[in-house]
Amino acid sequence: MVLGTYKEALSARSTDKQIQKISQDGGIVSALLSFALDEKIIDGAVVSGPGKDMWKPEPMVAMSSDEILAAAGTKYTFSPNVFMLKQAARQYGLEKIGTVAIPCQTMGIRKMQSYPFGVRFVADKIALLLGIYCMENFPFASLQTFISEKMGVSPELVEKMDIGKGKFWIYTADDELSIPLKETHGYEQSGCKVCLDYVAELADLSTGSVGSPDGWSTVLTRTDAGENVFKLAVDAGLIETKPMADVKPGLGLLEKLAKDKKTKNQKTIDERIAMGLPVPYKASTEKEDPLANY
Amino acid sequence: MLARIKKFLGMEAKPAEEKEVPMEEKKVASNEEVEKVAEEKPKPRIGYIHLSGCTGDVMSLTENYDILAPLLTEMVDIVYGQTLVDRWDIPEMDIALVEGSVCLQDEHSLHELKEVREKAGLVVAYGSCAATGCFTRYSRGGQQAQPAHESFVPIADVVKVDLAIPGCPPSPEIIAKTVVAVLNGDMDYLQPMMDLVGYTEACGCDLQLKVVNQALCIACGTCAMACQTRALDMTNGRPELNEDRCVKCGICYTQCPRSWWPMERIKKDTGL
Numbered sequence: 378m379v380l381g382t383y384k385e386a387l388s389a390r391s392t393d394k395q396i397q398k399i400s401q402d403g404g405i406v407s408a409l410l411s412f413a414l415d416e417k418i419i420d421g422a423v424v425s426g427p428g429k430d431m432w433k434p435e436p437m438v439a440m441s442s443d444e445i446l447a448a449a450g451t452k453y454t455f456s457p458n459v460f461m462l463k464q465a466a467r468q469y470g471l472e473k474i475g476t477v478a479i480p481c482q483t484m485g486i487r488k489m490q491s492y493p494f495g496v497r498f499v500a501d502k503i504a505l506l507l508g509i510y511c512m513e514n515f516p517f518a519s520l521q522t523f524i525s526e527k528m529g530v531s532p533e534l535v536e537k538m539d540i541g542k543g544k545f546w547i548y549t550a551d552d553e554l555s556i557p558l559k560e561t562h563g564y565e566q567s568g569c570k571v572c573l574d575y576v577a578e579l580a581d582l583s584t585g586s587v588g589s590p591d592g593w594s595t596v597l598t599r600t601d602a603g604e605n606v607f608k609l610a611v612d613a614g615l616i617e618t619k620p621m622a623d624v625k626p627g628l629g630l631l632e633k634l635a636k637d638k639k640t641k642n643q644k645t646i647d648e649r650i651a652m653g654l655p656v657p658y659k660a661s662t663e664k665e666d667p668l669a670n671y
Numbered sequence: 672m673l674a675r676i677k678k679f680l681g682m683e684a685k686p687a688e689e690k691e692v693p694m695e696e697k698k699v700a701s702n703e704e705v706e707k708v709a710e711e712k713p714k715p716r717i718g719y720i721h722l723s724g725c726t727g728d729v730m731s732l733t734e735n736y737d738i739l740a741p742l743l744t745e746m747v748d749i750v751y752g753q754t755l756v757d758r759w760d761i762p763e764m765d766i767a768l769v770e771g772s773v774c775l776q777d778e779h780s781l782h783e784l785k786e787v788r789e790k791a792g793l794v795v796a797y798g799s800c801a802a803t804g805c806f807t808r809y810s811r812g813g814q815q816a817q818p819a820h821e822s823f824v825p826i827a828d829v830v831k832v833d834l835a836i837p838g839c840p841p842s843p844e845i846i847a848k849t850v851v852a853v854l855n856g857d858m859d860y861l862q863p864m865m866d867l868v869g870y871t872e873a874c875g876c877d878l879q880l881k882v883v884n885q886a887l888c889i890a891c892g893t894c895a896m897a898c899q900t901r902a903l904d905m906t907n908g909r910p911e912l913n914e915d916r917c918v919k920c921g922i923c924y925t926q927c928p929r930s931w932w933p934m935e936r937i938k939k940d941t942g943l
């Protein structure tokens with residue numbers, strides 16, 4: 378299955394006007410984490426908070442909805458969220474931790490849960506793992522290069538960044554600029570080139586923009602924990618949904634992108650193996666399902 | 672190796688029926704689970720051998736309060752171990768858990784380790800001192816009673832090891848999971864521990880050499896979270912090692928999702 382195992386696929390958005398304004402897409406991550414905090418499903422959440430430099434996030438433990446909202450929006454560079462999980466458990470004493478993770482971070486967390494060799498009393502405290510789709514990630518200096526050098530805008534003036542319709546976009550107070558993704562491709566971190574997961578296949582619930590109209594998100598509920606929190610938030614009127622079949626461009630596009638990523642990166646894996654370089658995945662010839670993430 | 676382990680546990684070709692523990696269910700091995708396993712399988716004889724380590728590993732073992740009593744009384748027979756069993760000679764046993772590295776100047780330890788290898792079916796390097804040498808690598812000797820004791824090596828440098836469970840100490844959870852896997856003959860779960868036997872020269876710099884330099888790092892931060900001595904920081908999304916703090920336990924590299932990737936196991940565990 379190219380999108381991993383999921384229970385339901387829906388198009389959804391937060392009904393909260395403030396969240397709609399500040400969030401990246403449908404505000405699903407911020408809405409769900411805030412709701413889970415209010416309902417005591419989690420005691421706090423590890424999110425990508427604002428850092429010292431504009432657009433360079435720092436992982437942080439958010440203990441209130443305000444802190445969760447302060448972290449809304451996508452920063453297209455590294456935020457080692459998994460790093461903070463132990464602090465959340467130890468320094469903050471959280472028993473039920475919520476977090477948001479790109480697919481590779483989801484892998485780090487799940488591996489730690491299945492094989493917690495040296496990690497004491499953290500694995501069982503992850504109560505809600507929200508995954509966000511991810512095609513690639515950029516070192517901070519790459520972002521600076523596109524924005525200041527290629528697009529001629531100072532990063533401080535940028536209010537939002539987005540990737541969509543084959544372009545990298547920035548929005549300032551009075552402008553909207555884009556460059557084709559062709560021009561950003563050479564700037565991705567190299568580790569992304571062997572990544573086989575687009576849609577955070579191992580999260581409790583995954584979300585991202587692809588498949589849904591602007592301002593909405595595509596949601597895949599995966600585990601009981603993910604499904605429960607989502608249903609409760611919908612019942613509480615905090616999230617509105619539409620069937621995937623009723624929205625454009627729909628699930629087909631998500632499946633296509635996920636498949637393209639896997640096919641392209643599996644090729645890189647095969648090339649690396651042929652060169653004798655290490656890689657934690659199998660060659661396509663050793664796989665039953667060429668699209669599986671192993 | 673696999674065949675040897677299976678033979679020892681008397682579970683050739685018997686992929687013991689899985690009792691999967693869903694992720695949401697917090698305890699890795701519940702009481703009922705332990706009891707169920709205890710009823711089904713013959714009791715393995717286990718010995719605990721303490722070489723050069725800080726006793727943290729056995730402390731971690733005893734932190735499995737909820738399963739420890741059934742573990743000790745119903746699931747296994749502890750046949751050898753300081754303070755656990757009143758016995759001086761090393762008996763035959765199925766599994767030997769070895770805590771601590773072995774000191775090359777300590778004839779008694781070398782002898783004990785070799786004898787254990789002969790008498791035990793499976794030798795498990797339990798904890799990072801046994802598996803990688805860990806902080807004992809840094810010993811400089813000069814201890815009053817034994818001034819010459821200065822070379823401490825992972826036990827696999829001296830004897831053949833079957834499973835390695837690194838960790839400084841290993842978490843109580845991994846111990847519980849391993850015990851249940853061993854009793855169930857769940858070879859898939861144990862496979863990474865067999866593979867880790869060869870990983871005796873551990874260091875935080877493995878991340879640099881084997882992950883970052885190999886164009887595999889993804890800035891997830893798992894390594895820095897897992898480091899038990901806070902020797903790692905994340906700088907521009909990459910692990911940065913403070914060598915003065917690193918004890919060479921190998922946990923950062925072991926937990927990194929780009930060193931080895933047990934997807935099939937994770938799918939089983941999460942039900943995904």
Ligand SMILES: Cc1cc2nc3c(=O)[nH]c(=O)nc-3n(C[C@H](O)[C@H](O)[C@H](O)COP(=O)(O)OP(=O)(O)OC[C@H]3O[C@@H](n4cnc5c(N)ncnc54)[C@H](O)[C@@H]3O)c2cc1C
Pocket residue numbers: 399400401402403404405406407408424425426434448449450451452453454455456458477478479509510511512513514515540584585586587594
């Ligand atoms: C590097 C990257 C690449 C992405 N690529 C795609 C893509 O190809 N297709 C797609 O549909 N979606 C992609 N997304 C996801 C998308 O941009 C949104 O994050 C997602 O739709 C959630 O939107 P929201 O409105 O529900 O979240 P919001 O309510 O806006 O909350 C966003 C959450 O994401 C967290 N976050 C922000 N930046 C990071 C980061 N760098 N690392 C980890 N967490 C972060 C914040 O802490 C916050 O909690 C990507 C995200 C990132 C970080």
Ligand code: SF4
Pocket residue numbers: 479480481482511512513514568569570572573574889
């Ligand atoms: S593409 Fe994969 S490896 Fe790269 S940041 Fe996204 S999830 Fe991580």
Ligand code: SF4
Pocket residue numbers: 873874875876897898899900901902903912916917918919920921922923924
């Ligand atoms: S950096 Fe930390 S986890 Fe890695 S080997 Fe050193 S002490 Fe162990």
Ligand code: SF4
Pocket residue numbers: 485878882883887888889890891892893894895908909910926927928929
């Ligand atoms: S755990 Fe591995 S991939 Fe993740 S940041 Fe550390 S070295 Fe990089």
